[in-house]
Amino acid sequence: CWVFRCRKTICYGKLPPGSMGVPIIGETIQFFIPSKSIDMPWFMKTRLKRYGPVFKTSLAGRPVVVSSDADFNNFILQQEGKLVELWYMDSFAELIGQNGEMKDSIKAGHIHKHLKKTVAECFGAERLKGILFPELDQTVKRALDSWTKHKSLEVKHALSTMILNFTWKVFFGRDPEKSEINLSETFANFTQGLMSFPLNLPGTAFHKCAQNRKKIVKLIRDTVERRQTSPAVSRATGNDFLDCLIDYKKTDSSFTDNIIVNTIFALLLATSETIPTTLTLAIMYLADNPSVLHELEEESNRMISGRENKESGITWKEYKSMTLTMHVINESLRMGGAIGILRRTIEDVHIREYVIPKGWTIAVIPAALHMDPDVYRDPLTFNPWRWEDLGATSKARHFIPFGGGMRSCGGADFSKALMAVFLHHFVTNYRWTKIKGGEIVRTPVLSFGDGYHVKVFKKAKMKEMEEDR
Numbered sequence: 001c002w003v004f005r006c007r008k009t010i011c012y013g014k015l016p017p018g019s020m021g022v023p024i025i026g027e028t029i030q031f032f033i034p035s036k037s038i039d040m041p042w043f044m045k046t047r048l049k050r051y052g053p054v055f056k057t058s059l060a061g062r063p064v065v066v067s068s069d070a071d072f073n074n075f076i077l078q079q080e081g082k083l084v085e086l087w088y089m090d091s092f093a094e095l096i097g098q099n100g101e102m103k104d105s106i107k108a109g110h111i112h113k114h115l116k117k118t119v120a121e122c123f124g125a126e127r128l129k130g131i132l133f134p135e136l137d138q139t140v141k142r143a144l145d146s147w148t149k150h151k152s153l154e155v156k157h158a159l160s161t162m163i164l165n166f167t168w169k170v171f172f173g174r175d176p177e178k179s180e181i182n183l184s185e186t187f188a189n190f191t192q193g194l195m196s197f198p199l200n201l202p203g204t205a206f207h208k209c210a211q212n213r214k215k216i217v218k219l220i221r222d223t224v225e226r227r228q229t230s231p232a233v234s235r236a237t238g239n240d241f242l243d244c245l246i247d248y249k250k251t252d253s254s255f256t257d258n259i260i261v262n263t264i265f266a267l268l269l270a271t272s273e274t275i276p277t278t279l280t281l282a283i284m285y286l287a288d289n290p291s292v293l294h295e296l297e298e299e300s301n302r303m304i305s306g307r308e309n310k311e312s313g314i315t316w317k318e319y320k321s322m323t324l325t326m327h328v329i330n331e332s333l334r335m336g337g338a339i340g341i342l343r344r345t346i347e348d349v350h351i352r353e354y355v356i357p358k359g360w361t362i363a364v365i366p367a368a369l370h371m372d373p374d375v376y377r378d379p380l381t382f383n384p385w386r387w388e389d390l391g392a393t394s395k396a397r398h399f400i401p402f403g404g405g406m407r408s409c410g411g412a413d414f415s416k417a418l419m420a421v422f423l424h425h426f427v428t429n430y431r432w433t434k435i436k437g438g439e440i441v442r443t444p445v446l447s448f449g450d451g452y453h454v455k456v457f458k459k460a461k462m463k464e465m466e467e468d469r
């Protein structure tokens, strides 16, 4: 197949430079070699240097073109349904439930439109302005208070627990029950295997990942079924995300329970991994940059000082006045954001002197744009103030943590708001000391080795301790 594919493509025109590696495996092994730096993974860095911003390779048996070219990336992200389609590697798609019926539904424009609208209704700016902000505020305050009770707390896991419980409530109108599986742990085990070598044999990380997926899917399926048999019993509040999906199912028979379950699974996965990683990175960098922490705290204090009721939660207007907080969030998204956005060509794509044949995968690499030293001076340095000087064009062209075009992230507003609310409460009321860990590993997805373990204190308590010393 490999020889056939390579031969066949010769007829189409000139392919981008690069190596297809060895038959079948291609360059998959090199791709998964971990690096211990926030920088772009070694695999991409060396090839971009050798071949230029667009190069070809072969991963998991598939021919792939990797791009770090801003214009080409933006062009590809705008070509959904025309020259390219959303695509996950086959093994990956299987694990995240985006194959078979789900794949067809993603392609079906009307379902995609409906899902996007429903996500916007449940997580978008209007809902944030209304009920989500006060709820977020309470959730964060409660979580942070409980964090102080731990002698040692793994930050990403604790964030993931807080965020998953919150999203579960938006989806199902109630907190996850105590008897239900430990969601964040199961998701953590799942994602750990997701980025491992795609070999689904008993004992491999990939296989364990599939087992964890089964557990979560069962839990979601049971909840979806219960809601349809006894709607009033299974929810605590009014209409929620699941109700919206069930209502849609009544109007479109192709929208099955299976699609509902896999949609919720994919959204929980998006939530459990992305926000906790970005926030953990922000917390680690704040610990190493006391001047940023200090100014962030001042911004938060200025915001509260204008309030009549000091205990009231953050309002939308206050949120919109946060400047440095948003710079910290942008900087963390820049340094720790998505490593690749995948598409498959449905037509031959002509780019400059090259042709990317139909059926090939295109990997748009946000990290390559985010680490471009011509746009971001000293790209490996955490410098939130750089965002004051970046023009709108640089931001639009070289900052794509939430993707772009039709498939851009439906949870972007929610994610930024959640991170801002969290940072506000964390820096104004708490301090932390590192117990252990905090090692950055890219596999190529960003992770923190054995985790980032800290002891969290109420700020007043920390001051007392410093005075005693």
Ligand code: HEM
Binding pocket: 086, 116, 119, 123, 267, 270, 271, 274, 275, 278, 337, 338, 341, 342, 400, 401, 402, 403, 404, 406, 407, 408, 409, 410, 411, 412, 414, 415
């Ligand atoms: C820091 C947090 C997050 C980051 C960096 C992030 C990043 C992304 C990226 C890069 C994409 C584009 C994928 C592609 O084009 O193939 C995407 C899509 C998406 N994200 Fe997020 N995401 C985040 C949080 C969330 C959350 C919390 C939710 C749900 C509440 C969410 C829901 C979605 C949805 C629904 C899509 C697909 C949109 C579509 O197919 O039209 N994301 N996200």
